[in-house]
Amino acid sequence: MPSFYDDNDDLRWYVDHGIDWEPIVRLTEYDWKAPDGFRSVDEARDFYREVMGLLGTVCAEQIAPRWKELDHSHPHVVDGQVVESAAVTEIFSQLAELGIHGMCLPRELGGMNAPLLVLQLNTEMLARADVSVCAHAGFHGGMALAALMYSVLEGTTTFQQDPPSITATRFRECIDEICSGAAWGSMDITEPDAGSDMAALKTRGVLGADGQWRVTGQKIFITSGHGRWHFVIARTEETDARAGGAAPSGADAFAGLKGLSMFLVPAWDYDEAGNKVMRASFVGVEEKLGHNASATVTISFEDSPAHLIGQRGEGFKYMLLLMNNARVAVGFESLGVAEAAWRAAKQYAAVRPSMGKTIDQHEMIADILDEMQTHIQGIRALGIQAAWHEELNQKLRLALAHFDLPAERRAQLEREQKRHARKSRHLTPLLKWISSEQAVHIARQSVQVHGGSGYIKETGVEKLLRDAMVFPIYEGTSQIQALMVMKDNLLDAVRNPKGFVRRTAQARWRSVSAKDGLEKRVAHLRLESQQAIQFLVSRLAATKLRELRHHRPGDWTELMKDWDPKKDFALAMLHAERLTSMLADAAVAEILWEQGQKDGARRELLVRWLERAEPRSRHMHDLITTTGPRLLSVLAGDTSSHAAAK
Numbered sequence: 001m002p003s004f005y006d007d008n009d010d011l012r013w014y015v016d017h018g019i020d021w022e023p024i025v026r027l028t029e030y031d032w033k034a035p036d037g038f039r040s041v042d043e044a045r046d047f048y049r050e051v052m053g054l055l056g057t058v059c060a061e062q063i064a065p066r067w068k069e070l071d072h073s074h075p076h077v078v079d080g081q082v083v084e085s086a087a088v089t090e091i092f093s094q095l096a097e098l099g100i101h102g103m104c105l106p107r108e109l110g111g112m113n114a115p116l117l118v119l120q121l122n123t124e125m126l127a128r129a130d131v132s133v134c135a136h137a138g139f140h141g142g143m144a145l146a147a148l149m150y151s152v153l154e155g156t157t158t159f160q161q162d163p164p165s166i167t168a169t170r171f172r173e174c175i176d177e178i179c180s181g182a183a184w185g186s187m188d189i190t191e192p193d194a195g196s197d198m199a200a201l202k203t204r205g206v207l208g209a210d211g212q213w214r215v216t217g218q219k220i221f222i223t224s225g226h227g228r229w230h231f232v233i234a235r236t237e238e239t240d241a242r243a244g245g246a247a248p249s250g251a252d253a254f255a256g257l258k259g260l261s262m263f264l265v266p267a268w269d270y271d272e273a274g275n276k277v278m279r280a281s282f283v284g285v286e287e288k289l290g291h292n293a294s295a296t297v298t299i300s301f302e303d304s305p306a307h308l309i310g311q312r313g314e315g316f317k318y319m320l321l322l323m324n325n326a327r328v329a330v331g332f333e334s335l336g337v338a339e340a341a342w343r344a345a346k347q348y349a350a351v352r353p354s355m356g357k358t359i360d361q362h363e364m365i366a367d368i369l370d371e372m373q374t375h376i377q378g379i380r381a382l383g384i385q386a387a388w389h390e391e392l393n394q395k396l397r398l399a400l401a402h403f404d405l406p407a408e409r410r411a412q413l414e415r416e417q418k419r420h421a422r423k424s425r426h427l428t429p430l431l432k433w434i435s436s437e438q439a440v441h442i443a444r445q446s447v448q449v450h451g452g453s454g455y456i457k458e459t460g461v462e463k464l465l466r467d468a469m470v471f472p473i474y475e476g477t478s479q480i481q482a483l484m485v486m487k488d489n490l491l492d493a494v495r496n497p498k499g500f501v502r503r504t505a506q507a508r509w510r511s512v513s514a515k516d517g518l519e520k521r522v523a524h525l526r527l528e529s530q531q532a533i534q535f536l537v538s539r540l541a542a543t544k545l546r547e548l549r550h551h552r553p554g555d556w557t558e559l560m561k562d563w564d565p566k567k568d569f570a571l572a573m574l575h576a577e578r579l580t581s582m583l584a585d586a587a588v589a590e591i592l593w594e595q596g597q598k599d600g601a602r603r604e605l606l607v608r609w610l611e612r613a614e615p616r617s618r619h620m621h622d623l624i625t626t627t628g629p630r631l632l633s634v635l636a637g638d639t640s641s642h643a644a645a646k
């Protein structure tokens with residue numbers, strides 16, 4: 001029986017050997033005290049394997065074969081309601097029957113109590129089958145979990161200690177509907193004038209004299225935005241940056257977010273007779289390049305009754321939580337599409353004859369296939385590591401919110417939670433960036449390997465390229481991921497120069513003195529990325545250059561007291577994607593090195609990764625250290641560089 005789980009050796013290696021399930025299962029099973037819970041890691045892992053095996057078969061047998069039908073499924077608006085194709089309706093009633101939507105919800109809320117990591121691994125298989133189905137599925141279970149997490153964080157979920165169990169939670173209606181498959185949620189952020197620049201959001205949340213919040217505004221490009229439950233981000237406070245309503249000019253991409261709040265808004269309610277009463281209107285559904293079976297909806301809120309989540313002004317904080325999971329999910333979506341593209345290319349190349357042999361025996365095609373596979377495996381390693389840290393971060397936050405813990409244990413868990421949060425924050429934008437960029441590249445390579453057939457719709461690989469093209473755009477574009485990476489890494493070097501110097505010295509020492517040649521190469525990749533950061537910090541602002549170049553990194557903090565990221569980061573912003581590429585390459589190499597320490601068979605993958613990553617990293621380092629000033633002077637209005645060119 002075909003199965004996207006059974007046929008994927010690399011994916012199965014993680015489930016069987018590569019993932020340290022213990023801390024995740026322990027927390028998921030309430031420290032092994034959950035009623036009817038698993039009592040050992042092996043028992044839990046057998047169950048997760050079963051779930052993935054089942055879904056892998058559904059993906060291979062029921063969803064993937066319908067790709068053509070799904071690609072022609074354009075949802076549309078009829079009488080104010082969005083109508084989906086029969087294929088989507090059938091597939092989702094089957095997924096609901098399997099209980100997939102409640103997979104990660106606690107048992108006491110009707111779920112299977114599987115870890116989020118299992119959901120992410122399933123995301124890869126679903127995306128390999130069809131990315132529209134995958135995206136829509138994510139807006140079921142993922143949104144129910146978000147509703148629960150929000151309620152826990154704002155303190156409206158109650159928990160009993162013995163036996164440990166959730167006794168009540170604020171958004172229970174939403175969670176129950178999603179869990180049963182009767183409804184789904186969406187994440188409503190983008191507006192006509194505000195995409196990457198969230199500070200420009202105009203949707204308003206207003207508290208009425210009757211104590212009821214109401215939301216007014218239009219949200220566009222909302223995936224699965226035709227459902228009932230909408231997490232809407234809206235402006236409730238006028239901050240300084242908003243004075244006069246104008247967008248901050250020349251803005252720091254992260255400024256002006258303080259006046260935002262998060263709401264749960266039902267698009268409809270039911271009257272006493274059970275009839276739908278619309279609270280928002282579905283204005284339209286987009287026609288797109290790909291993701292054709294996924295509804296991308298414009299929705300208008302007009303004084304729509306809304307439930308404020310947390311405190312007013314905390315919207316960005318709550319949004320980041322939703323987005324972290326969503327960005328990790330895009331990593332796995334990208335992986336699924338890349339996996340489908342690579343497998344199609346490999347199969348085709350093995351049978352397509354040209355000039356006396358099959359094309360997979362031609363050197364250039366063999367090289368393309370090898371690079372595709374290496375990238376996919378490297379990104380899977382990064383994705384699983386990011387998901388692991390993010391899950392532990394979230395589960396520890398829940399444990400700290402709910403468990404009665406002795407002070408010492410609490411302090412220890414708090415430290416662990418912070419460490420996982422830091423790791424997740426570091427890895428997630430690297431994953432989102434490299435996975436989405438590579439999914440596009442790999443899908444394009446697959447078209448190329450298929451030659452003319454790749455350009456023909458019948459083959460199906462051009463669909464993968466169309467589907468992949470949105471990954472570097474939604475859930476924060478590649479440029480926005482790169483800005484976050486750059487900002488975090490440079491500020492960290494400036495604020496904690498001793499730590500930066502220590503990490504650089506360690507990488508340098510390992511790169512020359514490690515006994516294992518592979519370890520030396522891994523350390524050298526890290527050293528090169530550290531050197532790129534050091535270069536950017538020391539070149540950040542022309543005005544500061546004179547001061548900095550004569551100082552050691554250890555003295556930077558003092559010198560940077562009057563730091564202004566908005567104007568001082570220009571060169572670093574220009575090179576942000578290059579730095580992100582270097583950091584992603586180094587992060588993957590380090591993860592694969594760790595894997596190789598535990599399982600010698602993984603060293604072969606590390607060798608392949610380093611062979612590709614080393615020249616790429618050198619090239620990025622060269623670009624960062626030798627280009628940029630000409631363009632920056634053009635942007636600053638200095639025309640002399642134009643004149644010099646003539």
Ligand SMILES: Cc1cc2nc3c(=O)[nH]c(=O)nc-3n(C[C@H](O)[C@H](O)[C@H](O)COP(=O)(O)OP(=O)(O)OC[C@H]3O[C@@H](n4cnc5c(N)ncnc54)[C@H](O)[C@@H]3O)c2cc1C
Pocket residue numbers: 186187188189190194195196197220221222223224253288291296470473474475476477478479480483
């Ligand atoms: C199929 C699809 C599904 C989507 N689903 C959702 C959804 O469910 N919910 C939702 O809220 N939104 C959704 N979106 C919207 C998506 O998140 C936005 O399109 C995305 O954030 C980019 O915003 P924008 O389109 O306004 O582009 P802009 O922000 O105008 O960006 C245009 C270009 O400029 C670059 N850019 C912008 N600012 C900077 C900067 N400071 N530095 C460098 N470069 C910059 C961007 O990277 C991009 O390349 C979806 C979009 C699509 C296409």
